[in-house]
Amino acid sequence: MNTKHQKQRGLILVSNRLPLSIKKEGDSFQSSLSSGGLVTALSGLTQSMKFRWFGWPGIYIEDDEDQKRAAESLTENNATGIFLDPELAHEHYNGFSNCILWPILHYQSGVEFDETAWAAYQRVNEIFADIVAGEANDGDFIWVHDYHLLLLPSLLRKRLKEHGKQCPIGFTLHTPFPAGDFWRSLPVHNDLLKGVLASDVVGFHTDEYQRNFTDRCAQSLNVTMKTEDRIVYEGHETFVGTFIVGIDPQKFSDSRLDPKVQDRIRELEKEYKDKKVIIGIDRLDYTKGIVQKLKGYDHFLQQHPDLVNKVVLIQVAIPSREDVKEYQELAEEVSFHTGRFIGKYSSADGTPLIYMHRSVSFTELTALYCISDVCLLTSRRDGMNLVASEYVACQAENHGVLILSELAGAASFLKPGSIIFHPSREQEMADAIYRAVTMDEKEKEERYRGLIDFVSTHTSAKWGESFINALEGYSER
Secondary structure (H helix, E strand, C coil), X not given: CCHHHHHHHCEEEEEEECCEEEEEECCEEEEEECXXXXXXXXXXXXXXXXXXXXXXXXXXXXXXXXXXXXHHHHHCCCEEECCCCHHHHHHHHHHHHHHHHHHHHCCCCCCCCCXXXXXXXXXXXXXXXXXXXXXXXXXXXXXXXXXXXXXXXXXXXXXXXXXXXXXXXXXXXXXXXXXXXXXXXXCCHHHHHHHHHCCXXXXXXXXXXXXXXXXXXXXXXXXXXXXXXXXEECCEEXXXXXXXXXXXXXXXXXXXXXHXXXXXXXXXXXXXXXXXXXXEEEECCHHHCHHHHHHHHHHXXXXXXXXXXXXXXXXXXXXXCCCCHXXXXXXXXXXXXXXXXXXXXXXXXXXXXXXXXXXXXXXXXXXXXXXXXXXXXXXXXXXXXXXXXXXXXXXXXXXXXXXXXCCECCHHHHHHHCEEXXXXXXXXXXXXXXXXXXXXXXXXXXXXXXXXXXXXXXXXXXXXXXXXXXXXXXXXX
16 A cells, blocks of 8 residues: 555545544533444554544534534544534434334344435435535545445535545445345335445445345346446446454553553452353344343253353443334343343352443453453344454453354354354354353364454454555556
8 A cells, every 4th residue: 555645645534423422511622532343443544544534423513603613622633523403313313324224234124114214314415425525635535434324425426526526435334235135125225226336445344245235236226247346337337345344452452451451350350250251242232132142041041050150141231322212122121131030040149140231441341351251242133243353352361262143244254263153043052152161271272363363364454454455446547
C-alpha cells in the first residue's frame, strides 16, 4: 500500500452511529471514544491512517448554537456529526434497520414491511450522502459500513459526480447476507442491491455471505458476472470480496499486564478457585442464542449433577435496543429463564450461574476472559463474533477452550481449534460443555496454538489495510 499517497487522499469512514459518546457539560460538549464491534475492528487502522469519521452522534440537539458546539467537540476527535430529527432517526434505526433489515439478514421470518420506515431509511441515506459528498475532498477514499446505509454508495456516487469529485467508494457489511428466499421476502431488495453495487469494492466477512450476495445480484438484476467476484451493473464494475475481520490482540496483551487487571484476576481466581469457569459475553439480542445457551447449560447439569457445584457460567448480557419491543420481550424471557435456573440449582454452597444484565468495564472484561476455562458462544446467526478472538487473545497462559456455534461467522475460520455445535441442539451443547470442562491440558494446548495463530495473523489492522489496498488498486485500474 502506498501509505504516503493514501494519507494525501485521506480516508472517510461512514457508519450510522459515530463511535463516540457525547454529553453536555455546562455550556460545552465533551466527546469520547466508545466501545463496539466496529470500533474494535478498526482500532488498528485508525491508529496508522489519517481519517475522518461521519455518522449520527446519538443525541438530538435542537438549539443551533449547541449543535455548533457539539460539532466542534466531535471535530477534535476527527468526527463529523450528522444530526437527525429524533422521529426520523427512530424510524430509520428502529423502524427499518433493526425491525426489518436486521431480522431478514439473520434469517428471521415473519417480518412485516413498513412504508413509513422505508421512507425514513431512504431519507437518512440521502442526508448522509449530501453531507459526506459535500465534505469529501476529490480523491478521498470513502468506506461505508453496514446495513443501515445500503443505499448510500449509489446516492454518494451521484452527488460526488455533481460536485465534480471522484472518490473510490467501499462498502462492508458486518452481518450475514442471507440466502435468496430470505432476501427476496423484502419488497425493496433490488433497490438495496443497486445501492451497494455502486461501490467499487464490497466486502463480506465470509465466503458464504459473499456467494449469497453475488448469487442474488445475478438472479435479481441485469448484471454481467465477469468473474465470480466481479460484477458489472449499468456500466459500473464492482469487486466483491471476503475480508476477514479481526481484533487488535496487542490491546488485550497490554491490558492483561495492567496492575488493576492483575489485581482483579487474583480476586476472581480466589472466588472461583474450585470451579471451572465458563464465560459468555453477548449483546442481549435474539441472534446470540442466550435462551438456547441457558437451556443447553441446564441440560448439561441435568446429565452431570455431580458438576453442579464445580462449574459456573458467568453470563454478561449487554443491554441492546431497549426501546424496541422485541428486545424488551427478549430481556423478560431471559430474566425468566435465569430466575428459574438459579432457583433450581442454587444452594448454600453457591450457584452455577452468574447473570449480569449490564455492560462491564474493559478491565473487568479482560480479567473475566483471563480466568475463564471455557468461552461459550451460542449464536443463532452472527456476522463474525469477535468475542471469540478476544477470548483467545487473553488465554496465552490457560489455553482455555472455545465452544463455538457453527452459525457464527467465526466458525468458518476457528473451527479446527474449537468445539463446534449447533445452538438449537441441547444435547450437542451439553456434550460440548462436558468435553470442554474435562479436556486434558495437552489437547487444550494443541487446540489453542491453532486459534492464537489465526487471531494474531488476522488482526483489525490487517483487515483494514487489505480492504483499503483493494479499494486503492481497484480505483486505479
